[in-house]
Amino acid sequence: MSTPGKSSAFHWKIHGDGRTIVPGSVVSPQERLSWPRTAGIGAQHVVAMFGATFLVPLLTGFPPATTLLFSGIGTMLFLVITAGRVPSYLGSSFAFIAPIGAAVNQHGIGGALGGLVMAGAVLFLAGLVVHKAGAHWIQAVMPPVVTGAIVALIGLNLAPAARQNFEQGAVTGLVTVAAILLATVLFRGLLGRLSILVGVLAGYAAAVLRGEVDFSAIADAAWVGLPPFQLPSFHLSVVGLFVPVVLVLVAENIGHVKSVAAMTGQNLDPYAGRALMADGLATVLAGSGGGSGTTTYAENIGVMAASKVYSTAAYWVAAIVAVLLSLFPKFGALIATVPPGVLGGAGVVLYGMIGVLGVRIWVQNRVNFGNPINLAVAGVSLVVAIANFTWAAGELRFEGIALGTAAALLIYHGMNLIARWRGTEPLDAAEDEGVRPSKLG
Template sequence: MKSSPFRWSVHGDGKSISPGTVVSPQERLSWGRTIGIGAQHVVAMFGATFLVPLLTGFPPSTTLLFSGIGTILFLIITAGRVPSYLGSSFAFIAPIGAAMNQHGMGGALGGLVMAGAVLAVIGLVVHIAGSHWIQTVMPPVVTGSIVALIGLNLAPTAKTNFEQGAVTGLVTVAAILLAAVLFRGLLGRLSILVGVLTGYLVAVLRGEVDFSAINEAAWIGLPEFHTPEFHVSVIGLFVPVVLVLVAENIGHVKSVAAMTGQDLDPYTGRALMADGVATIIAGTGGGSGTTTYAENIGVMAASKVYSTAAYWVAGIIAVLLSLFPKFGALIATVPPGVLGGAGVVLYGMIGILGVRIWVQNRVNFANPINLSVAGVSLVVGIANFTWTVGELTFEGIALGTAAALLIFHGMGLIARWRGTEPLDAAEDTGAQPSKLG
């Protein structure tokens, strides 16, 4: 029987989960419990998804609408087999900012559409040919470098916002860090949201928040829509981000497969295509580019519920919330100091996620090729090197990505040709383990 995104069997009695078992993507608990878990997914994605439009100047309600629509499309395209919420991708923050400076919001939206189209094509190729070739083209040393440079490239943006409200920004940073270690379960995983709310409260007390836009907004209405404009000069800004989205989506599918014990490899291509289509649609109407959300994996791991029915609920709730303009206006009142504080933590975390990829895959930096890939690409990305060729402008993320790919494959090719390909360094037999192992 073919998988259907609209059909779920009830797990057990629909009320409880037996020890050692999980609610699979094709199952659900009672609808009351499923709706409650779906609402948890909305809370989990909330802070991060709204932070992207606040940092880039996009309309928050529009971004929320398209994240909900994107989630529903993802569930349909993956035939209800891959549970995921498609929230705003932080990988697009730097390209959107650069494109906005050059061509305004329309140019940034055009870049999102182009990036989504490339991702959808890659998804189609993966669906037909499998995903093994991606590992060959983008091994962990390359993937980790790209993720790291995207996060660290945003450091100047965080500083600019932080300096506009240093006290509020400092409180926001402290609240995020404390929430991560003070609270357990869902609240601990929502440390960014807790920190932003705390910083917002301090900003209100300090008179840094302007509420006039809320009074002017209607209670019910459609979000603010914008149309894309297409410029050749933004291609170099957005296309490199696709490589990060590929890594994120593949990682998400593998994580869910490991936690549910199901073989989801046949759905990897569909997941990539779905995220590509969702990003295209978001770019067409004024929303931010999307990606699968690690925050929601945390909710699934804690609840043991991997039902795609809960994500249908989350997607529908997101769409309904986007139809309240006052809600979107309230989100848009978050001041720069709060955004700067959140950015300090968040951008640093994105950078370290790249390092985690190296660690998890035991990338050997005694190998000069790996060392060169990481070192050169990070400097290019962090310093935001820029190269203009005609109408095309390539900035730090694009050039850093190109550097990582060219150095890895170029040095490897020459080393194999010359017979100088470095071997892994032998273990140091004289080394003693530390207390941390």
């Protein structure tokens, strides 16, 4: 196991001979291989993050090139703030898709950008608290049953959006879904992990053959230039849409830090707060100029696990490549030609996967649904989000995700508080081993 060395975002020790990985070890965040090999790993990170990063702006109507630019800049900011100790790419967060859609309907893209800025600021403050007080309070506020419910309800709340896009090109959408599923089981290694990107490319090819793609915008776009920027506008009514997403981003970031720590053998807990603050600042920056909110990317963990290279130098390469690609308007125009049918097909798979990721959190943490409190937390919050319950209070407007998140938190802590007061805490079902009825029946 490697041990933490001197923290620096710009200094890496050469691993071994710079060409091969020492048997039984990994290339730690503070190490690197030779620059050509590091550049190759960085290119793999670009491919790994690309599919998800460009899908979010396409699904929300944001300029893809602008999102790509801010994802690259945000990644650089993340690497600097975490002192080069936490290897991660900050790509577009799917958790923001539903809030952005609702905010755009109310106040246009500017209003959605304002929501991103506010969410980023709250995430930064949460990171500051974690940096000073540690991450233990997160587990107390958001135990696995709550975290899983919030992740699941965000994905399932998006189901109507997937259907709307799918119906605009059902055949193309079906090809996209089939290609994603087949790529998952046909290919191994990096290509298998990029099944979403492979499926989108297959769906796009089908759309071209069916005459569903308009290439006129590509001819009109310049070869070199800055992507379009837009300033945010701030409205109190979008607070309830965006702030609940912060809870998901906190869980994602903490999970990313712990995963990398486990794979590298380093203690990265002191950097968890920095990671949250960096992601918060990156989201504020993106929202201030027209990009999508960011999060640490699990897609890139797969590249690191396969290559055994956790060097942050590779992420600098990926970030620089992303920024350079964003400066070619024709490239951004090409991405923007992806038709609704392809987006609908990708959405069917992606949104469903997000929902099931919440279930995976329950399974991995062995959440006991023999406990009626846990059952109520999951059941009520999911129905509220899937049905998209709405509540308006003055200028504030709360929709399914916000209300579902609030329901999960209030039901869990409220029911437990009352049960402790009354002495009616449900007894664990002990995973069906010697099952005993709970005090609540």
